[in-house]
Amino acid sequence: xxxxxxQPEVLVIDDEEQIxxxxxxxxxxxxxxxxxAGDGSTGxxxxxxxxxxxxxxDLGLPDLPGLEVLRRxxxxxxxxxxxxxxxxxxxxxxxxxxAGANDYMTKPFGWGELLARLRVLLRREPATAAxxxxxxxxxxxxxARRVVTRDGRELKFTAREYALLRLLVTHRNKxxxxxxxxxxxxxxxxxxxxxxVRVYMARLRQKIEEAPxxxxxxxxxxxxxxxxxxx
Amino acid sequence: MSRPTESSRPSPLFLRWxxxxxxxxxPAQEYLVAALAVAVVTGCGFIIRPWSDYxxxxxxxxxxxxxxxxxxxxxxxxxxxxxxxxxxxxLFFPPLFTFMLDRFEDWMMFGLFFAIAxxxxxxxxxxxxxxxxxxxxxxRATALYELTRTLASAQSADEVLxxxxxxxxxxxxxxxxxxxxxxxxxDRLVLHxxxxxxxxxxxxxxxxxxxxxxxxxxxxxxxxxxxxxFFPLEAAGRRFGVMAVETDSTASPADVLDGFAxxxxxxxxxxxxxxxxEAARVQAASDQLHRSLLDSxxxxxxxxxxxxxxxxxxxxxxxxxxxxxxxxxxxxxxQRLRRLVDNLLDTTRLDSGGLDAQLDWCDLSDLINAALKTxxxxxxxxxxxxxxxxxxxxxxxxxxxxQQALANLIHNACRHTPFAAEITxxxxxxxxxxxxxxxxxxxGPGLREDQLARxxxxxxxxxxxxxxxxxxxxxxxxxxxxxxGGALRAENQRGGGAxxxxxxxxxxxxxxxxx
Numbered sequence: 170x171x172x173x174x175x176q177p178e179v180l181v182i183d184d185e186e187q188i189x190x191x192x193x194x195x196x197x198x199x200x201x202x203x204x205x206a207g208d209g210s211t212g213x214x215x216x217x218x219x220x221x222x223x224x225x226x227d228l229g230l231p232d233l234p235g236l237e238v239l240r241r242x243x244x245x246x247x248x249x250x251x252x253x254x255x256x257x258x259x260x261x262x263x264x265x266x267x268a269g270a271n272d273y274m275t276k277p278f279g280w281g282e283l284l285a286r287l288r289v290l291l292r293r294e295p296a297t298a299a300x301x302x303x304x305x306x307x308x309x310x311x312x313a314r315r316v317v318t319r320d321g322r323e324l325k326f327t328a329r330e331y332a333l334l335r336l337l338v339t340h341r342n343k344x345x346x347x348x349x350x351x352x353x354x355x356x357x358x359x360x361x362x363x364x365x366v367r368v369y370m371a372r373l374r375q376k377i378e379e380a381p382x383x384x385x386x387x388x389x390x391x392x393x394x395x396x397x398x399x400x
Numbered sequence: 401m402s403r404p405t406e407s408s409r410p411s412p413l414f415l416r417w418x419x420x421x422x423x424x425x426x427p428a429q430e431y432l433v434a435a436l437a438v439a440v441v442t443g444c445g446f447i448i449r450p451w452s453d454y455x456x457x458x459x460x461x462x463x464x465x466x467x468x469x470x471x472x473x474x475x476x477x478x479x480x481x482x483x484x485x486x487x488x489x490x491l492f493f494p495p496l497f498t499f500m501l502d503r504f505e506d507w508m509m510f511g512l513f514f515a516i517a518x519x520x521x522x523x524x525x526x527x528x529x530x531x532x533x534x535x536x537x538x539x540r541a542t543a544l545y546e547l548t549r550t551l552a553s554a555q556s557a558d559e560v561l562x563x564x565x566x567x568x569x570x571x572x573x574x575x576x577x578x579x580x581x582x583x584x585x586x587d588r589l590v591l592h593x594x595x596x597x598x599x600x601x602x603x604x605x606x607x608x609x610x611x612x613x614x615x616x617x618x619x620x621x622x623x624x625x626x627x628x629x630f631f632p633l634e635a636a637g638r639r640f641g642v643m644a645v646e647t648d649s650t651a652s653p654a655d656v657l658d659g660f661a662x663x664x665x666x667x668x669x670x671x672x673x674x675x676x677x678e679a680a681r682v683q684a685a686s687d688q689l690h691r692s693l694l695d696s697x698x699x700x701x702x703x704x705x706x707x708x709x710x711x712x713x714x715x716x717x718x719x720x721x722x723x724x725x726x727x728x729x730x731x732x733x734x735q736r737l738r739r740l741v742d743n744l745l746d747t748t749r750l751d752s753g754g755l756d757a758q759l760d761w762c763d764l765s766d767l768i769n770a771a772l773k774t775x776x777x778x779x780x781x782x783x784x785x786x787x788x789x790x791x792x793x794x795x796x797x798x799x800x801x802x803q804q805a806l807a808n809l810i811h812n813a814c815r816h817t818p819f820a821a822e823i824t825x826x827x828x829x830x831x832x833x834x835x836x837x838x839x840x841x842x843x844g845p846g847l848r849e850d851q852l853a854r855x856x857x858x859x860x861x862x863x864x865x866x867x868x869x870x871x872x873x874x875x876x877x878x879x880x881x882x883x884x885g886g887a888l889r890a891e892n893q894r895g896g897g898a899x900x901x902x903x904x905x906x907x908x909x910x911x912x913x914x915x
Contacts, residue, residue: 187707195714229699255702259800260758276702277709277734280717329915355913364761364909367794371763375790382765382788389766 176202177291180221182212182238183253184231188276192225199284209233213241221248223290226270228254228261236268243269249290253278262393266346273344273393285400289342303338305386305399308377310338324376329354333369334377337387337397346394370395417471430472434480437464442487454492458513461488465517469524477525481517485510540656543571547660551667557675560667562594568660569596578664579607580633580641587612589641597646603628607642629654631661635669690752694745701741709734735777743872746804747858750879757798757883761909764792764827764838767799771806772825778814779823787826795836796907797884802838805877805888809840809900812873817844821897834906835886841899846892855890877902 179201181192186207193203204219206212209230216224224242228235239250252265252273262273272286302311307320312335317324326334332354336345347366351359359365370389374381388396425433441464445457461484469477489499489510501507547567554560561578568574577595582588589608591599599607610630628647631654633640643661712730719727749755765788772779795802806825813823821844829836847855854860856878861871877900878888886904893899 185703185707188703191707191710191714255699255706257800276706277713277738278706280710280714327915362910364794365912367761367763368912381790382786383769389763389769 176200177222178202178204178219179287180204180206180212180215180219180224182206182209182224182230183227184208184229185227188227195280209235209238212238216242216246216248223249223251223287225251225253228252228256228265236264239265239268239270251286251290259393263346263348266344266393267348271343303341303399305397308386310334312338319377326376330369330372334373337395341397341399344390344394344396349394425472427473427475430476431479433472434468434476435483437468438480438483438487441484442491445492449492454494457492458488458509462513462516466520466524469521470528474521474525477517477521481514481521485513544659544663546571547663551663554667554671557668557671560664560671561592564660564664564667565592565594565596574657575646577644578641579604579611579644581639597644599628599644603644606630607644611639611642629657631658633661633665633668635662635665638669640665640668687752694748698745702738705734705738705741709738740870743870743876746876747872750876755879755883757801759796759798761794762797762799762802764788764795764836767803767806768825768827768838770803771810774803774807775810775814778811782814782819783822785822785824787824789828792827793829794909795904796909797904801880801883802902802904805880805902806838806840808873808877809902812900813840813842813844817842829906831906836904836906838902839899841893841897843897846896847890847898852890856888
């Protein structure tokens, strides 16, 4: 029983039974314990009583829009939420991420990718993340000393470039939306100025990536945001 | 039973006449009334004579003249005064039955009698005129109010025209015909059937000429000929038609009729706006229905495909190696269906006008990378070059749409060129033409002249026909580019092979604040 308790519990909220069965099979095989909910209100109840470790949420639910479920959930819970939706529009993606989703995938999904993203969501961040040295490829970021090196050579950043890099590093492997970045770096008044982010991201890529036009680490999540891929 | 109201209580004809509640008299009738009054007062004079002096009779005559002047004009009053003076002189004044006046005070009496009659006549006459014009104004205001009230309750333009015709006829006895612009041909006028004035064909011609004439003449009357006057039905700068009034049938001055015309035009404008907003509401409801239908069709088609694709991918790792190609086939087939569904839905979206480009600043290399990722499977094993200069400016576009347009072009290049052909994706800015371009070129056989012309037609598939695909990809790509105010061009390269270029408007963003 103690082994079962160690299994992370994932709640799947999706009205399509076939999708739930598929996810149950694959997630169980990958070592998760799975609960299911067929609509938004059942899902919210499940979260309240069962306290799952992560949620896979569909946006097109019969009773409540998935976004509404997410908003209500975020009023009292910070459980990681992965959106799994048929809708591939950036607008929906951005809305979901801004409403507090931690990641977004579209159906049909690749199993490898789904499990990898779920792993990232469940990874407990060390409390002293700032003290860590994070490495990806030839780059290493020393958050305590504020030193970034590539192939051992130190890179120069402006204060705001470094702030952007630090934001991506602390949320590494997760999507950060433009709005989140703008709010963090330029304040709430600048949320519509998406070109700031694009310009700064281009500068970061110039310094960090080997081929800035085909980035390996600073990945664009289509129109919605960015992800620092360190895996 | 209802109690009789104040106004319904009958009062003597004489009092009503004095108050002006009866119809106005003709001049001949006024003289007759004056003579009658003199006769009546003379009779009264004979009755009181035994108890009074002849002076008292003069006062009776004067009283009569004051009363008369409330209702009749100056000429008849003067006549009445003269008749009364002579009668008094002849019948009551000593010596009786002569017109002789001897004493000074008798001459004075006679002269003053005239003076008082004249002054009171003039004075009360003026009051009477003021009263009459006030009454007329009030009646016009009531009529205009009645018209406005009736028109406001009209439910359609037809009702507006019918009520207007009836009201003007009822309130003023004016016969009129309303002619409105034909909705099908705004250069023609249609006569509304409720017209109370049988306007002739020539009259209608004249109305049309007035309608076409530029600008009103200020006061409102456009044109007048012997038989009719025309008033513009014009409100909020829009001309609805012409009100033709039969001149014989109206006593109303032009400004009153012009007020009517303005009210009718306002009611028509109101009706037009109501119709427009109603149409917009119906359109919105239909769009909403269309969208939700599209959403559920999209959901129902895509869900099973997603299940098939995901299940196939899951099988890939679990089935024995010899069966894996079969699973791969399932995966490819599901993907092909998914593309088809996407294309059909996009085409429907383009058709229904449900496409709404969400403009945002995008990085061109991000766009290209996303399109490359989307086309990963079909490009598998093919040679692809990227020519993207560094430091390209940001482009304001809908990331989804342009990414997909580009993916469609890459997909197209892969499908219609031999496997050995190379594909080049490039991008750049044409600062002079204020345009950004994204191009997909190949080293394939190129496009034939007849193909070039029909390339972007829906369901057009190049010859020789390759299996698969509906021929929607290029028309969708062009639709998406055009939704940005851009374009999609196809051309043959000088060295051989086809080249497709997406052109987008080039805008510059505000400066990013320095640190």
